[in-house]
Amino acid sequence: MKVQLLNLAAQYNKIKGEVLREIKAVCDSQHYVLGKNVAGLETEIAAYCGARHAIGVASGTDAILLALMAAGVKQGDKVATTPFTFFATAGSIARLGATPVFVDIDPRTYNIDPDALETVIKKTKGIKAVIPVHLYGQCAEMAPINAVCKKKRIAVIEDAAQSIGAEYRGKKAGSIGDIGCFSFYPTKNLGCFGDGGMVTTDNDRLAERLRMLRVHGSRVRYYHDEVGANSRLDEVQAAVLRVKLKYLDKWTEARVRNAERYTRLFKKAGLEGAITLPHVEEWNRSVYNQYVIRVKKRDEMRGWLSGEGVGSEVYYPLCLHMQKCFRYLGYRKGAFPASEAAAKEVLALPIYAELKPVEQEYVVAKVAEFHNR
Numbered sequence: 001m002k003v004q005l006l007n008l009a010a011q012y013n014k015i016k017g018e019v020l021r022e023i024k025a026v027c028d029s030q031h032y033v034l035g036k037n038v039a040g041l042e043t044e045i046a047a048y049c050g051a052r053h054a055i056g057v058a059s060g061t062d063a064i065l066l067a068l069m070a071a072g073v074k075q076g077d078k079v080a081t082t083p084f085t086f087f088a089t090a091g092s093i094a095r096l097g098a099t100p101v102f103v104d105i106d107p108r109t110y111n112i113d114p115d116a117l118e119t120v121i122k123k124t125k126g127i128k129a130v131i132p133v134h135l136y137g138q139c140a141e142m143a144p145i146n147a148v149c150k151k152k153r154i155a156v157i158e159d160a161a162q163s164i165g166a167e168y169r170g171k172k173a174g175s176i177g178d179i180g181c182f183s184f185y186p187t188k189n190l191g192c193f194g195d196g197g198m199v200t201t202d203n204d205r206l207a208e209r210l211r212m213l214r215v216h217g218s219r220v221r222y223y224h225d226e227v228g229a230n231s232r233l234d235e236v237q238a239a240v241l242r243v244k245l246k247y248l249d250k251w252t253e254a255r256v257r258n259a260e261r262y263t264r265l266f267k268k269a270g271l272e273g274a275i276t277l278p279h280v281e282e283w284n285r286s287v288y289n290q291y292v293i294r295v296k297k298r299d300e301m302r303g304w305l306s307g308e309g310v311g312s313e314v315y316y317p318l319c320l321h322m323q324k325c326f327r328y329l330g331y332r333k334g335a336f337p338a339s340e341a342a343a344k345e346v347l348a349l350p351i352y353a354e355l356k357p358v359e360q361e362y363v364v365a366k367v368a369e370f371h372n373r
Ligand SMILES: Cc1ncc(COP(=O)(O)O)c(C=O)c1O
Pocket: 059, 060, 061, 062, 085, 086, 088, 089, 133, 159, 161, 162, 182, 183, 184, 185, 195, 196, 197
């Protein structure tokens, strides 16, 4: 048996007719950029996330970049975030000439540790924004983060790239901080046919600024109030996303069911001690963009699984403070023990909505075989 980490075709085959019809309608209209599909999707995503505004942009990376710009982050400012995330989170900070200030994670959820963040905020001057990342589909511990940031007038920018639909104490990802950032990269729970992203906010002033920044800082065509970016979501992507959004809750429920099944199967196989299963806080609803286990002999197990036809992935093998491009920040190995240990041990298993129970049983059987060799 072969079980891929992700099978995009399984989803596409179910909605092919609908999606191709909408793409054809865009082609027939010959209106490709910022048209009625983008406007419609923005309204729908805002409603879905419980935010007043949603602004379509070219990617999740750009969503973060523009959010930072809208929050007024400039050269010389500092922005705190986790070193255990996809590169874009910190890359966007650095691209603005600002300095990423890393804060270690909670080893159980892999999200930024709010106590460590508070300590860093108290002892570091010049922190303008914080980017908590909702990693793998689970929201960061937002209440203490919002509280300390509010007191210090620091902007809270949620990196919700992996977490559309996730809930924190009943609030949806992207509506908890000041600005939410989403990615529609194909591997995400809501993925388009290329790159795409969205920014959400309740703040009218920030929303207006974001709309301006995505079109070269211009409110009136060819008149530029500030230097922005060319970061527009296109009509073909928005049309695809509008079709998919209708199915998102159903797909998320399937992911959650699959996660629960894995957990049941791992426990039944007696592997609970040998591997660490995902931990979701009781006040969170994870959308399981990834089902991530933790194992000591991770690389060996990954190789073994691959030989048995099971796809897996490591998100992420090298923490951001250890990346070559961030050497100038001066962090040393050992600076963030929880993040560094996670980078050595995490392994994402197939979790997509269409995954079959028999395939999950196979994955668990192969993990068990590895342990019992
Ligand atoms: C946590 C996180 N932040 C940011 C991004 C960037 O999104 P994109 O690839 O759409 O630029 C991604 C996805 O790749 C991500 O997983």
